[in-house]
Amino acid sequence: MHAMQYEITLPADYDMEIIRRRVAHKGHLLDEWRGLGLKTYLMRERGVHGSPVNQYAPFYLWHTLAGMNSFLWGGPFQGVADDFGRPSVRQWSGLAYEEGGAARSSARLAVRRRQPVPAGGLLSEVMADAARETGRLAGEDGAVLAAAAVDTGRWELVHFSLWEHGTPKAEGDVFEVLHMSAPERDRLARSC
Structure with a gap:
């Protein structure tokens, strides 16, 4: 699994x-x-x-690198680049993925939390903690799914979760979900 996101920050008005x-x-x-x-x-x-900005920021979980590359290098991403300029595309290697109790529901809100990988200690413990947090989030009432991934270039963890309604039980930046395309969601690895 590979996670990807780009952010297009727009004027306040x-x-x-x-x-x-x-x-x-x-x-x-x-x-x-x-x-x-x-x-x-x-x-x-x-x-x-609580958002300080107007922002369009799609978040992806890819089942294959080939799918991601065909999107970026010959697919719809060109329309984003044409309309908004070429944004920086963040990528993370997947660590964990879990379906939530509301997996069959429509997601209305998303929460993304980025944090540095703690210095020192065992990296295997960091991965195990990220997997446990993914399971915890997925087990919360209203959770559609949860995922965790890492960028080893920046040593940054990202926790991502989708929620069907109400107040998400996760900390981080809260986004409105406008649409979700999930053609191969059933093929995402439960743990990586």
Whole structure:
């Protein structure tokens, strides 16, 4: 499993309905993309859920590198680059993935928490802790799924979770889920 995200931060007075319409019009384009576990079309709106910014920030869990590369180098990503400029694309290697009790529900909110991998100690313990946190999040009421991944270039962990309603039981940046494409979600590895 491979996690990927890019963030497009928009002006404070940007009409976020433009992003909603964009996703409503184009969100289906990845509904059958080979190699894609899931893509969540995420948006933060300034002043909502504590967000300091307006931002469009899709988050992906890829089942295959081939699917990710075909998206980036010959697929719909070109439209993002054409419309907003070429954003920096963050990538993490998957550590853990768990379906939640609300796995069959539509996700309404997402939470992403990035944190440094602690210095010292055993890296195997860091991975085990990330897997336990993924399981804990997935076990919370309203959880659709949870995942953890690591960027070894920056030694950064990312915890990602989707929630069906209400207040997510996770800490981090909260995003509204506008659409989710999940053509190969059933092929995402439960632990990596």
